[in-house]
Amino acid sequence: MQYTSTRGNETRVDFRTALLSGLADDGGLYVPTSVPVFSPQEIASWSWLPFDELAWRVMAPFVGDTLDEPTLRALVSDSYRGFRHRGIAPLQQLGHNEWILQLFHGPTRSSKDFAAQLQARFVRHFLGAECERVMLVGASNGDTAVAAIEALRHCPAAGLLALYPSAGTPADRAAVMRSAASDSVSCVAVDGSFDDCQSLVSALLRDWPCPGLIPVSFNSTNWVGVLAQIVFYFHAALQLGGGIRPVGFSIPTASFAEIYAGFIAQKMGLPINQIIVSTNRNDALHRFIHCNRYSRGSTSQTLSPVMDFSLFSNLERFVWELYDRDGGATRALMEHFEACGELSIGNRQWLHARMLFDSYAVDDVLIREEIVTLFHETGSAVDPHAATGVFAGRLHRRNIGAPIVTLGQFAPEKSAGLLAELGAWHGEVPAGAVGTAGDGPLLAADDLAGVHALLARLQAGR
Numbered sequence: 001m002q003y004t005s006t007r008g009n010e011t012r013v014d015f016r017t018a019l020l021s022g023l024a025d026d027g028g029l030y031v032p033t034s035v036p037v038f039s040p041q042e043i044a045s046w047s048w049l050p051f052d053e054l055a056w057r058v059m060a061p062f063v064g065d066t067l068d069e070p071t072l073r074a075l076v077s078d079s080y081r082g083f084r085h086r087g088i089a090p091l092q093q094l095g096h097n098e099w100i101l102q103l104f105h106g107p108t109r110s111s112k113d114f115a116a117q118l119q120a121r122f123v124r125h126f127l128g129a130e131c132e133r134v135m136l137v138g139a140s141n142g143d144t145a146v147a148a149i150e151a152l153r154h155c156p157a158a159g160l161l162a163l164y165p166s167a168g169t170p171a172d173r174a175a176v177m178r179s180a181a182s183d184s185v186s187c188v189a190v191d192g193s194f195d196d197c198q199s200l201v202s203a204l205l206r207d208w209p210c211p212g213l214i215p216v217s218f219n220s221t222n223w224v225g226v227l228a229q230i231v232f233y234f235h236a237a238l239q240l241g242g243g244i245r246p247v248g249f250s251i252p253t254a255s256f257a258e259i260y261a262g263f264i265a266q267k268m269g270l271p272i273n274q275i276i277v278s279t280n281r282n283d284a285l286h287r288f289i290h291c292n293r294y295s296r297g298s299t300s301q302t303l304s305p306v307m308d309f310s311l312f313s314n315l316e317r318f319v320w321e322l323y324d325r326d327g328g329a330t331r332a333l334m335e336h337f338e339a340c341g342e343l344s345i346g347n348r349q350w351l352h353a354r355m356l357f358d359s360y361a362v363d364d365v366l367i368r369e370e371i372v373t374l375f376h377e378t379g380s381a382v383d384p385h386a387a388t389g390v391f392a393g394r395l396h397r398r399n400i401g402a403p404i405v406t407l408g409q410f411a412p413e414k415s416a417g418l419l420a421e422l423g424a425w426h427g428e429v430p431a432g433a434v435g436t437a438g439d440g441p442l443l444a445a446d447d448l449a450g451v452h453a454l455l456a457r458l459q460a461g462r
């Protein structure tokens, strides 16, 4: 399997190079030049497999001959070893034909562990003693960085630079990031939003200032982030219908990567009848799916902080696919977006997207009500992001006969304070409500020079 850039240069790289990278040379994202397709019989034959056995089979065509089968198998299985549930990603039933896929049994209790753990194994396998040449880089509202810090145990020589918004990052995650600081790890609060952090990281990766260091993005601008998430769809669909019955999904928009991963899973032959894009008040993606108008906007803080942003980097991969892998067209659209903050795709491409996608924006009042409703209906605490997905799923379900699965990306205890306040929580409330990031260095939202200085300090310290 070869990878190329979404922005049209002729580069062809293998899985290893795509994985050990930030952005492609022309500023685009790496994408596989073709999508592997499995036959219905082959998919159905996997229905008895445990999660890790399924995972390497789904990933294998994307990895190509970069790794032999036993190696891939071992790395993939090892990456789920620290998970606390034997099922890795169990389904929780909410009602008739209605489910949450629990993706929060990893070491840091979010779905980000799937990609982070896998990435660390791949990096260590590819670079071995040379891991110290790697700098993991990314923007985060907390969860991705915390997952990346935890995964560093498996390639301890790598460095890490994370930028997070000073307002809106949950205090417990900010505390983990601050306490991880070392000669090779730096997590810095930015006086701005997640979008500001992401813009700084993109600018840094586009013009990488340290030739001796390999930048590797720790969120799903890196292909491994998408790859890890494609498996979610296969796993859920196989549990619920053996790969034969169509299944619908509702995705809380903690990033576009999961949504794009679902789109790819469908292209690979998985019978997915619908994907619902569920946003909160920060509804940039809802406006894109609903009326083909995507715009960068100011974001506000909500009950589901991980969804509080409007810059979705994987949208670029989606646009590239919708335009039949036309890098020139994608480049033009993305450059227009970068200049004007707005993007609309062609009518044909948009209609194509609408065949699979629906969307909805759920405000905080409805999210609160949904959390309480779900607690009464099931006796279980459901986190606010998943509640957003369940609400949108109930509203926009196309086929009552098809199971609908909401991705549960975050453990409910991460929002225990809110759930307890709503009477939807059993037991004690762990410390760590939403708060400001507090002390520690604070970068201005446009301080790229400051980011360069941090990186130089990290490089010097190693």
Ligand SMILES: *Cc1c(COP(=O)(O)O)cnc(C)c1O
Residues within 6 Å of the ligand: 112, 139, 140, 141, 142, 143, 144, 145, 219, 220, 221, 225, 254, 255, 256, 257, 306, 313, 314
């Ligand atoms: C996960 C993710 C985010 C959100 O990051 P958090 O740290 O979980 O808030 C944003 N963008 C991309 C590409 C991601 O993969």
